[in-house]
Amino acid sequence: MAADTTDTNGLLPMVVDAVSYRAGDQALIDHVSFRLEDSRRTVILGPNGAGKSVLLRLCHGLLAPSAGAITWGGSTPAATMKRRGLVFQRPVMLRRSVAANIEHVLKTQGIGRDRRRGLVSAALDQAGLKSLAHRQARTLSGGEQQRLAIARAWLLEPAVVLLDEPTANLDPGATRAVEELIIRLGATGAKILMTTHDIAQARRLAEEVMFLHHGRLLEHRPAVEFFAGPRDPDAADFIAGQLIN
Numbered sequence: 001m002a003a004d005t006t007d008t009n010g011l012l013p014m015v016v017d018a019v020s021y022r023a024g025d026q027a028l029i030d031h032v033s034f035r036l037e038d039s040r041r042t043v044i045l046g047p048n049g050a051g052k053s054v055l056l057r058l059c060h061g062l063l064a065p066s067a068g069a070i071t072w073g074g075s076t077p078a079a080t081m082k083r084r085g086l087v088f089q090r091p092v093m094l095r096r097s098v099a100a101n102i103e104h105v106l107k108t109q110g111i112g113r114d115r116r117r118g119l120v121s122a123a124l125d126q127a128g129l130k131s132l133a134h135r136q137a138r139t140l141s142g143g144e145q146q147r148l149a150i151a152r153a154w155l156l157e158p159a160v161v162l163l164d165e166p167t168a169n170l171d172p173g174a175t176r177a178v179e180e181l182i183i184r185l186g187a188t189g190a191k192i193l194m195t196t197h198d199i200a201q202a203r204r205l206a207e208e209v210m211f212l213h214h215g216r217l218l219e220h221r222p223a224v225e226f227f228a229g230p231r232d233p234d235a236a237d238f239i240a241g242q243l244i245n
């Protein structure tokens with residue numbers, strides 16, 4: 001969790017060069033190119049089915065492009081995977097206590113028992129989960145599980161954290177708690193790259209917006225500019241709250 005050890009320098013710029021991902025004859029990601037240069041919070045925004053999750057998995061190296069190339073600081077996604085954290089929409093918890101879920105991450109890092117205790121406690125505090133330390137993780141609410149997932153990712157001091165719809169299905173209070181945690185994580189210097197279909201969330205969190213629709217990247221601009229007036233007509237309709245197809 002030490003903020004000063006986070007270093008995005010080695011992983012940025014991240015370059016996506018003419019990437020497509022096909023399933024059958026359908027291009028789920030269609031000739032997408034972009035660069036991420038700095039540690040601003042980047043939000044991939046788009047309607048359901050736009051290809052946001054597929055793009056995030058391509059970026060992390062969980063899927064391989066059908067065409068094009070992705071590099072993080074010049075290296076492949078696979079070679080740099082360990083320096084990134086990934087938080088899924090529905091996090092997978094070990095069938096153990098909340099504290100044990102956190103401790104497991106530290107064990108896999110070979111961190112000794114004495115140091116683990118302090119780090120577990122700090123992580124629980126960070127995520128606002130101290131009072132739930134001994135609960136079975138799988139009995140946590142969706143919002144609590146999501147905070148635990150972020151805390152677990154944070155422990156590995158990732159240079160970049162990818163989050164796929166981290167607040168889908170959460171109520172406003174739980175959403176706010178998760179968003180605050182994401183902002184704090186980003187403030188340590190970690191690059192945040194997240195997806196959402198929630199325009200209000202993108203307004204709250206994005207410093208840079210990538211608007212994705214039908215697998216195509218239609219806009220990639222600073223959030224202030226994007227929300228002041230999208231250039232793409234579908235993006236304009238989408239942020240005006242209209243259905244787009």
Ligand SMILES: Nc1ncnc2c1ncn2[C@@H]1O[C@H](COP(=O)(O)OP(=O)(O)OP(=O)(O)O)[C@@H](O)[C@H]1O
Nearest residue numbers: 023028046047048049050051052053054055165197
């Ligand atoms: N392995 C696959 N084979 C075929 N089609 C797929 C595959 N994975 C995803 N798709 C399709 O690709 C499209 C994009 O899916 P994706 O999950 O990336 O969308 P999304 O933008 O994340 O949507 P949501 O907001 O609902 O999460 C969808 O139409 C989906 O059904």
Ligand SMILES: [Mg+2]
Nearest residue numbers: 052053164165
């Ligand atoms: Mg998705």
